[in-house]
Amino acid sequence: MGDKVTLSQRRLRQWHLLKMVLERRMTLTEASERMEVSYRHAKRLKHVVARDGPRGLIHGNTGRRPANAIALELRQKIVALSRTEYALFNDTHFTEKLFSVEGIRIGRETARRIRREAGILPKRRRRPARHRSRRVRRPQEGMMVLWDGSVHQWFGEDHRPCCLVAAIDDATSRCLAARFFPFESSQAYLWVLRQMLREYGIPLSIYQDRHSALKRNDPHWSLEEQLRGRQDPTQVGWALQELSIEPIYALSPQAKGRIERLFGTLQDRLIAELQRAGITDRERANLFLEGFLEAHNRQFSRTAEKPHKAWRPLPRGMDIDRVCSFRYEATVGNDNTVRLGGITIDIPAGPCRASYAKARVQVRQFLDGSWRIYYRGQQIAQHEATQLREPLRAMRRSKSRAKAASPYSWVYAASAPLR
Structure with a gap:
């Protein structure tokens, strides 16, 4: 018992990367970029891990409140003022008004950090637009995954469109998982994530667009979110956060060029193969995909720049079905x-x-439709499977609408028209 070390997912990720450095499977520069720390700090962490093992990653001040920390009530007041009376003020002007009008004396950088953590963006972007260039592939498999959905008439012009959600590895262009769904949804991405975890492990990051299943784009804030100063992530975002997977959001369709090219290839070759096999429904198409993707990967995947893989193994005892729910x-x-x-x-x-x-x-509602209730991490109840629907958060919001409105007007249903 005395030899056990409990690390957060972030520290486990650092331990995984530093172990690869010590085994000479990754350079320290690459590890520092993946950990988002400076090279000097990464070098210090490397020496500490080499000397003390994973225990060295636990900071001595872990669990202690900083002496100069701003009180939670004051932080909440600053965020509330930023959203109401001073919503149009820039960081410097806002800091000046806090002192001269509100009697709150904090530094500009502190005010800036509090506002950014609360999701309050700067008034204008000061940096000039960057020149776009081709993004270099990640050197190792498992460093970054790209996923997206493609709504198309996959079964021919006489059939209703559906969505193919797929994930590929950035270093090899290998298609890691793919499946047909009625539409692009949280359920689709959670299924692809679960399949990828089972087959390969945990990637370091995922490159994705700003679809509502992946990123909160709505202006609605609950009372708890307003007090915290930040919105809760989406259902997929919760899963990525629990796995310590870094989400990277594309700012344009061109930024997702590799997976867009995959869909272009599939819309050419896969449609022809499905028509040849006489497949016109999603159930049989998903079975057909298994063999098709094996042949596709043999033909179109490439060798990564470095042979060692960066996939993180699943922590012992982790319930993948619970994470992807x-x-x-x-x-x-x-x-x-x-x-x-x-x-x-x-x-x-x-x-x-x-x-x-x-x-x-x-x-928790699992992807098979079954329900589980947990109290302090322990399961205390369960319920039989019911129809799986999109996040119920939207259903609760729709109750505030007029009575004439449908109670599920914000929720995708299997019969909802595709857009």
Whole structure:
């Protein structure tokens, strides 16, 4: 027991990269870029890990509150002022007004950091537009994955369009996972992520667009989000955060050129193969994809610049199905039930707790439609599978609309028209 070291996902990622450096499978410069630290700091971490192992990554001040930390109430007040009375003020002007009008004395850099962490962007971009150039491939497999969805008439012009969601490795252009879905959705990306984790492991980063399943683009803030100063991520974003996968957002379609070229190839070759096989439905097409992708990868994938792979192994005991699921926070009712998405889940009495009434629990709906309820990390209840729908957060918001509006007007359904 004394030899065990508990590390966060971020520290585990650093340990994985530094171990590759010590084994001479990666240069220290590349590791510092992946860890987003300076070369000097990466060099210090390397020496500490070589001497103390993973225990050396645990900082001595871990768990201690900094002496100069700004109080949470003051931080929340600064964020609230930034969003209301001083919404149009730049960082310097805002800092001056905090001191002269509000009596709050903080540095400009502190104010800037608080505003950026709260998602408040600068008034204008000061840097000139950068020259666009071809992005160099990552040197090792597993360093970066690109994924996207392509809505197309995959089964011919006489059939309804559907969406093919696929993921490729940036270093090799190998198609890691692909599947047909009715539309581009959180369920689709979670399925592809789960398949990729099972087959290969955890990538260091994922390059993606700003689809609503991947990035919050709405202006709606809950009270908890306003107090924290930041929005919760999407369902896919929660999974990436739990796995410590860095999301990289493309600013233009051209930035995703490699996976766009994959879809161009598939829209040519795959459609012809499906028509030749007489396949006109998603179920049979998904079975056909397994063999098709093997042949596709043999023909179109390339060798990475460096032979050693950068995939991170799954931590021992990690439940992939739980990670790649829909998650919601809920409060248990006085009758020890949780009501969510039109269903009621009964919670039996726990071994050390007579009642869970008023407790905050986490509700998970797995990709097979089944439900699980967790309290402090332990499963306390389950429910049979129901229809899998897009995040229920949107359903709760739609209740505030007029009664004439559909209660699911913000939620994709299997019968919803594709756009």
